[in-house]
Amino acid sequence: MTKYATVIGAAVVAFVAGLSVDRAVVSAQAKHRVFELRIYTAPEGRLQPLLARFRDHSVALLKKHGMPTVGFWVAADAPQSANTLVYILAHPNREEADKSWKVFNDDPEWKAVVEESQRDGRLVTKVDRMFMSPTDFSPIK
Secondary structure: OOHHHHHHHHHHHHHHHOOOOOHHHHHHOOOOOEEEEEEEEOOOOOHHHHHHHHHHHHHHHHHHOOOOEEEEEEOOOOOHHHOEEEEEEEEOOHHHHHHHHHHHHHOHHHHHHHHHHOOOOOOOOEEEEEEEOOOOOOOOO
């Protein structure tokens, strides 16, 4: 099993374990939502600045552009624990996800955040992305 398969498996398990949400909220949610799993790999020594950028800027910008976050995780086991951030977003559908990302990436505020946060070097060397559709038996749709 590759290190990314392990991280993806761990993220999915954490996601499912974190679904202790109110059933009324879950059932009221749209039936055709998609979830986006994103895995960021940071260069050596750059995970903490990446986490700070998310904490201080990215989460608010994701929300601003209609991309609610489901959760954020760091890998629990070495070596990924030194450089891996995993998070999940919810989108109404795949088309809206692509539109939201385009607007997000074109946002001058985001461009300024990236420029400022990378003065000491890049914060991300690799981004893995996977869209997930809930199963018919999933507690979250």
